[in-house]
Amino acid sequence: MTTTRTETAWAEVQQRWQELADLGGIGSLLGWDQSTYLPAGAAAGRARQRALLSRLRHERATDSTYGRLLEELSDRDDLTPVQARMVAVARKDFEEATRFPSEFVAEFSRHTGESYAAWAEARPANDFARMVPYLEKTLDLSLQAASYFPEFSDPLDYFIDQSDEGMTAAQVGEVFAQLRAALVPMVEAVTGATPPRTDFLHRHYPGQEQLKFGESVIRDYGYDFTRGRQDLTHHPFMIRLGAQDVRITTRVKEDDLSEALYSTLHESGHAMYEQGISEELLATPLGGGVSAGVHESQSRLWENLVGRSRAFWAAYFGPLRDAFPEQLADVTEEEMHRAVNTVARSLIRTDADELTYNLHVITRFELERDLLAGRLAVRDLADAWHAAYEQNLGLRAPSDVDGVLQDVHWYFGSIGGAFQGYTLGNVLSAQFYAAAERANPGLAEDIARADFHRLHGWLRENVYAHGRRYTPNELVERATGQALTVEPYLKYLRGKYGELYGVTL
Structure with missing residues (x-):
């Protein structure tokens, strides 16, 4: 049986999805461990690990080969409805992710890891002053993230759409x-x-x-x-x-x-x-x-x-x-x-x-x-x-x-x-x-x-x-x-x- 181009492209995309899911799972494992059993002194090292993994996953999720595969499959009319929806969602995610530079993704991940570790100590100490510079940077990074999506005139519209699609x-x-x-x-x-x-x-x-x-x-x-x-x-x-x-x-x-x-x-x-x-x-x-x-x-x-x-x-x-x-x-x-x-x-x-x-x-x-x-x-x-x-x-x-x-x-x-x-x-x-x-x-x-x-x-x-x-x-x-x-x-x-x-x- 001859393998069609659609079958080949579909197999390649599925492999990419599995890799992205596995990288995401590893990142979640690091986050779960940080929130449960990680020794306090290991926070800085964990932040670096998560930043590296975020950068690698982002690069894998936004490379041009993957984009071409999604574009090719988007033009096919021989996909099942579920497959077509998978490709449509993947392409939407891809187009959004490619707007973020890898360095920005890594910086945001590293910063949130450091911020969480500081919060875990600042909250019981009632020390909001310690968190002010972290939050100021979080706000700057948040506004920067929204700026990559100029179609949203209000930054809050962007963030709401990310978590509750279709809402403003x-x-x-x-x-x-x-x-x-x-x-x-x-x-x-x-x-x-x-x-x-x-x-x-x-x-x-x-x-x-x-x-x-x-x-x-x-x-x-x-x-x-x-x-x-x-x-x-x-x-x-x-x-x-x-x-x-x-x-x-x-x-x-x-x-x-x-x-x-x-x-x-x-x-x-x-x-x-x-x-x-x-x-x-x-x-x-x-x-x-x-x-x-x-x-x-x-x-x-x-x-x-x-x-x-x-x-x-x-x-x-x-x-x-x-x-x-x-x-x-x-x-x-x-x-x-x-x-x-x-x-x-x-x-x-x-x-x-x-x-x-x-x-x-x-x-x-x-x-x-x-x-x-x-x-x-x-x-x-x-x-x-x-x-x-x-x-x-x-x-x-x-x-x-x-x-x-x-x-x-x-x-x-x-x-x-x-x-x-x-x-x-x-x-x-x-x-x-x-x-x-x-x-x-x-x-x-x-x-x-x-x-x-x-x-x-x-x-x-x-x-x-x-x-x-x-x-x-x-x-x-x-x-x-x-x-x-x-x-x-x-x-x-x-x-x-x-x-x-x-x-x-």
Whole structure:
């Protein structure tokens, strides 16, 4: 049989994709190690290693031979629809990547490695001054990155499009405006009601037992430990190290029962998305989550819509009390359910409840927008943070540890587009869950039996398996029958918290 030119070009492109995936996986492994087990004194050397690897991968991803292969395949009409989408996404990625000089990519990687190491020391020391020069350089590099894409008149539009394709700063601002208008009165009504009992959440809970319980839950959810593992870190995350290696991390506080549990549930949602991508798409340009917002929707769905539901605690309060019989001897299932749904204005985004969480995101989004627009100087960021929190949440952090130093994002990446995906994810979590429930009536009864097969199966079929085969907007419409809308999310919040707190929302 004669091999056609298309078959030859396709084989060469597939080999390139595999190499790029492997280089990316190695880079992720170095990053995972840096965030978990790397000795403190090894940070500078690790930054050099990651910078070198980033440069090599960038050069491999942008060389002219690869570009010619993609151009050749783009002109063919004998590709399958999936192959055509792979080539289209690869060509888009290639054309964007070729705008960045290799030296710039290496410098950005080296800088973020050094910045992360400095942040890991500066945060516990409450030393924002130490981070100012790092953040100033991050801001300069971020603006430089956006400048390579002059078709975006607003640098923030570029960064948002990179993480949530098809969205703009104006569109995100409109979603935020709708949410703010609805959430502010909800928060006011709920925080004015009698708060639930929460004292038992802060008794002593040995860390290993917390981890064991959380891992038992996500095994039930469907997280595959034969293709992943969980470790400890400062700031929990999920990461793919290879086609069949999707890991998660958490953090434990022995005086806070909810910290490790909900970090574990959250990151397992991200991981199950990655583990559920169709095998034919792995090691191709389609072999990852389609957007930050869709990815976050999965973590928030499993963390909140499932993990904070009444049905969840019907299934898991007994096993939890078995794990901690002394600590929970005087606690009921209803008290546990109410406690993990406490609404209170707070300083920490990752600890925030469902009603106030988006106000944290809005604050960060607005600060990013001002930094990129030159309206806010990095040296003034800590003060601006405190002022924004007083305005949006009525609180002021006692120090920068729980202020501008609390999130790792600006210290381990670019400034711009880092946070809006969290709120888009919240909105989409309810939209996806509502669609899954329409297709599978009685999901709450399944959850109360710790049976997640129908929910996980629907998500795997309608969201996970597709990877980047469709655009975010296409995926949402295919799965739910409508474009992104805040209504299912607001309906969910009003129903849940109105009932819990006995108020009309």
